[in-house]
Amino acid sequence: MTYSIHYFDGKSSKKHAGDLTLHANFWCIEYTDSQNKKIKILWNTKEIIPSEVYSEGIISFKYGTFPFQTIESNDENLINYIQESNSFTKVQNRFDSLLHKSRIKTIFLLCLFIVSFAVFTFTYIIPKVSEFFITNLSKEYVTHFGNSVFNSLSVGLDIDQDKTEKLQNFTDALKINCSFPIKIHVATNNQINAFAVSGGKIVIYSGLLEKLETEAQLAALISHEITHIEKRHALKNVSRNLSGMIFLSILIGDVSGITAVFFENAYLFKELSYSRELEKEADINGIEILKKNQLDLNGMPQLFTILKNETNFEITSYLSNHPALDERIEYTTSIAKTYKTTPKTNSALKGKWKAIQSTFKN
């Protein structure tokens, strides 16, 4: 059986219409050249290079070394014969021709696999891997990283030495189990804000400190921030974000801008929900610290009530990296209730709290 092909000798662009005969060990190409001479060329099957990409109605092969001899054919008989024959497995692309048999079904299945794999990676593999990585990071590295972050942040902070010292005394008197040494800083700033930096640094703005009414509220604030430090929340967040972004960039590397925007926004939503999870963890663990210090557990919901009264606007929960304050008040109140503890007066803490309060009266 012969098949019609076009042959190119790799020396000239001249297209030679010819015939191809297939044998198990060699292929035979025959054509008549411009001087009416019959030319016969043999290709050793072991050295034939297929085009390695499927497109309907065309098949092509290369042979030899650069710049190669080439044959090209749109002969359906040849295309079908090569794909189905058992003698030419090396030049076949059975997997691809299988994929192209029923295109809609294949596309549907491929998309299904992509979605399931991506969902599995995002919800299971990435959280597990980044959690494992951060938990096993050495304490020294976490402290070092935190210190360099704090050094660049502290440039813009106006630290109040007196308040800082008194607040540090208060913190030192709290019973906490933290593997990092806690260093508190009070920054003069009217904003209602506080944050923790990996490795043990906490910054509280004087604007927020001034609004607090009891030692339990202050302890609630500090225990919330300490939980962020102890549980390495900032690093967990960064690590998850980074690995998520890398995976996402593999996923959307080849797709157009608009599609990328869809994926990036979906991912951002997921990230925000993770940040809210971490905040909630810090709230709940903070109550545990209050309990250990026999302080009023309602200090936590009271703290959020103060925040709520002092901030003018509220972002809807799913658009924010913190849970909505009403939500936080609700769940901390209900947790505080379940413990049914009666707070005792912790005179050491009370005295230190009074000392802090006195700094605002001057």
Add this chain to the structure above:
Amino acid sequence: MEIISGEPTPTKREFNYFGKGSEFAIIFFKNILLNLVTLGIYYPWAKVEQLKYFYQVTELNGVRFNFTGTGKEVFKGYLKIYAFFIIFISFLLYSTTISGNETLTIIAFVTFYALLLLLIPFAIHGSIRYRSSRSSWSGIHFKYTGIRMEMFRLCLKGFLLTIITFGIYGSWLNVSIRKYILTHIKFGNITFDFKGKGDELFWIHLKFGLLFYITLGIYTFWYLENIFKFYVENIKMYQNEKEVKFKVNASSGGIFSLVIVNLLLIVFTLGLATPWTVIRTYKFILENSVIDGELDLNSIEQLGGDDYDDASGDDFLDFLDLDLL
């Protein structure tokens, strides 16, 4: 002189495009899946398969184009690029977080960006040489004969002037790179040139900048038509001292329907239609480009081949998301 075929040489040649959205979608989604499962290691093979597909479905004078590069070549290129980036990024991380030394941080950043910029001309050179070497039609390979240091000097001068002129020189730089590349590409006895001028390109961009807001963005379609025509119609081919032109038949209306339909397809399928829009775009470009002039395509002789298998320049541009076309 011997006349090889009895038929007269046609004066107009059109491209035939056989790409199909559903066919490309299989390649596209298959590659996304393989990239995900291998965490991106498969990317070089995916890139080569897509290039091979785009070439194989494009036909001129009854013969398909051929991309003869391999995933292995592209992969080796990526290993070099990644080695470079890993070394540099670790240096950057070290200087910013561990050392805490500000001078070192500044030096690290400046060196990093300067080096990235200075490597671009070498990457352009490598990329064009690799792609030319791996592109063939009728068994004849393209050949790029540009000289690396010439491209470097051209870009260095261009980058500096672009910075000094706040970007204005960018149009002239774009044109001079194009001209340098095209005048150094050979396809057998066919040579190329680019006749566009920097001021024409600058004017196209300027008009776009001025009219975009006034026309609420509608001018974009005329702009795309102008750019398409500028880049394609200014390419000239020469064979046996005869000039052959490229003509573009696309109208702004055609571009309008291409862009709007692509946009709607992407938005309403949440991006699933991306492969179909890619094929629509290539089809539009190729079916609207015509080779105008006498071109003897039957007797092109292969020049001493340039078997250039180093894809790192091409990979570098891909890594930075710079596309030459």
